[in-house]
């Protein structure tokens with residue numbers, strides 16, 4: 001019996017109890033496994049409202065699947081590798097990768113990680129998210145770390161497996177280079193910004209005729225890397241130049257002039273200087289025309305010896321100096337500011353340079369078609385998100401550069417024989433650091449040499465994080481053999497081309513199969529006006545504050561209620577979250593009301609059509625919710641459950657059977673009375689089960705106190721078929737007609753009804769109607785005779 005009111009404090013005891021007991025430890029049993037490959041958040045940022053909402057939806061899925069009899073694998077990874085950690089450490093301890101030795105640098109990163117607060121984990125726990133323990137994954141407290149020895153050993157194993165399959169190769173190619181992060185980047189790590197640039201019209205000379213030709217460029221410092229001059233085939237102005245030779249100013253390099261569609265009629269002067277490493281189109285052009293690129297920028301972001309007089313200057317300095325020299329010689333005829341798209345590093349926002357470097361590549365171009373086929377085998381819960389994935393596949397244009405020149409990440413497990421350069425592979429299953437450790441062999445198998453050089457490069461962070469389903473499914477073990485496909489990948493749309501794509505690709509290259517059954521790409525959370533939330537805009541909402549103010553379960557209810565899969569984004573405001581407290585109150589008050597009635601098990605119950613009606617309604621709701629939950633849709637069922645709770649059940653059924661349940665004047669038989677009480681408990685019980693995945697703490701509290709059942713251990717309810725001759729419409733019609741009449745006459749709802757004319761079907765619930773509405777006389781008529789007539 002519950003005799004107190006619902007408050008947000010109630011859930012706290014429940015949550016604390018759940019944290020202490022670590023109830024949901026994963027066990028590899030005979031039950032089928034349902035696994036959720038959660039996105040590992042970065043440890044050094046407090047979780048935001050969007051993460052709170054999306055992990056809460058994942059928790060609803062986990063709880064629902066447990067109820068459906070699955071052994072649910074739902075761990076949380078913490079992403080602790082790579083640039084974000086290094087950048088944070090450089091800032092905090094004022095170090096730089098350029099002047100700190102590697103051992104010390106790594107120690108600083110580890111120090112940073114050890115000093116980080118436990119806030120991420122705490123916030124998730126306070127939301128009641130049931131991440132689970134699994135000792136075999138080093139998954140303490142439901143968390144695993146992507147920089148643990150076990151995790152990094154797996155990353156190295158996947159590298160070695162792919163290497164042995166011939167899918168990884170070393171090659172010197174022009175590649176994206178971020179001067180800020182001082183490392184190679186994959187195309188998927190590039191963003192674009194619109195920037196102002198100075199567009200300089202520079203005069204070149206035609207060798208054969210001495211004609212001066214104007215070429216506009218934003219990057220005059222790259223004139224030293226000139227490979228060709230082009231104009232559009234349609235451009236009448238320059239047709240006479242076809243096949244002639246252009247001489248570059250200052251550097252006096254002679255190159256061919258040719259028509260090519262890459263030049264746009266309307267852009268600049270119509271003539272374009274093609275320089276290696278100006279932008280993407282230049283790089284492709286050089287490959288296509290088979291011209292050897294002349295790289296003039298080195299990895300420190302400075303001009304190299306190919307840049308002649310500009311050698312040693314940074315790109316910006318070189319651009320300035322080049323403009324000065326050209327101006328001195330009167331070779332610039334026009335300068336204007338234009339806006340154009342500039343590739344930038346997704347992380348540090350530095351402008352990307354293109355440099356030629358030897359890096360390890362993972363083959364992906366050969367497998368694009370196969371990945372498209374796999375995409376058809378994966379079920380995307382929201383169809384448009386599949387398009388993001390497929391669109392990315394269309395633009396994959398080079399293999400994936402996977403090596404990085406950084407320190408705090410997983411090392412490439414290779415050594416080289418100092419004598420013959422033979423490659424020595426690391427040992428599988430252990431974490432190895434070739435930059436400071438010896439190889440697994442004593443002498444070179446090829447030449448017998450005894451000295452080795454360890455590889456110093458590390459792997460791209462996406463090469464690490466694309467292992468998450470392999471890690472939680474224990475790739476390489478019997479558990480993986482039994483469970484080679486992860487059930488669900490939930491994630492944000494901004495990392496489809498990176499995390500999702502790389503995970504699908506890598507698993508395919510390793511196993512030849514799809515790695516996910518389902519992919520759930522969630523929406524972004526916007527403020528109530530539809531604007532993106534951010535700290536700087538002042539419209540962000542701190543999840544910690546929300547929990548403190550309204551309780552975790554109001555937040556959870558709101559998440560389910562707003563998380564409509566078919567909508568692009570969902571809107572958030574404190575008011576909306578607060579209003580969900582009303583729903584919790586309603587459920588609690590209904591339970592408190594029902595709790596005052598005692599069910600006498602000695603008496604045979606007798607249900608009337610009203611009881612059968614409400615039983616049918618709740619059973620329909622169970623079927624519908626089950627089908628929707630299966631598709632990770634909590635929004636649509638929630639709308640219906642809320643309607644059932646507040647309207648069908650509370651406003652109509654409860655009102656109509658109150659007198660029967662109390663039965664103070666023994667107007668009803670004991671059997672009839674028990675029919676109502678039994679149905680009250682029945683409906684409440686089913687509602688608790690239906691709402692448990694969404695609000696586990698309130699529902700479980702009621703369930704334990706009133707039904708002595710721990711919902712954490714319970715199965716999703718079975719359904720039973722009920723038939724009723726009455727529909728919701730019939731019931732609403734009669735109640736509303738009488739209440740309306742009484743309200744209009746300004747009398748109390750308890751006031752008598754002298755006579756009411758109603759159709760025959762209401763005869764089934766005659767006694768309930770008489771007692772509820774205080775009816776003195778009922779006249780029955782045929783269905784065809786129309787509406788209800790009430791006389792007070």
Ligand SMILES: [Zn+2]
Pocket residue numbers: 178179180181182345346347348349350
């Ligand atoms: Zn960068």
Ligand SMILES: [Zn+2]
Pocket residue numbers: 417418419420421422444445446447448449
């Ligand atoms: Zn050797």
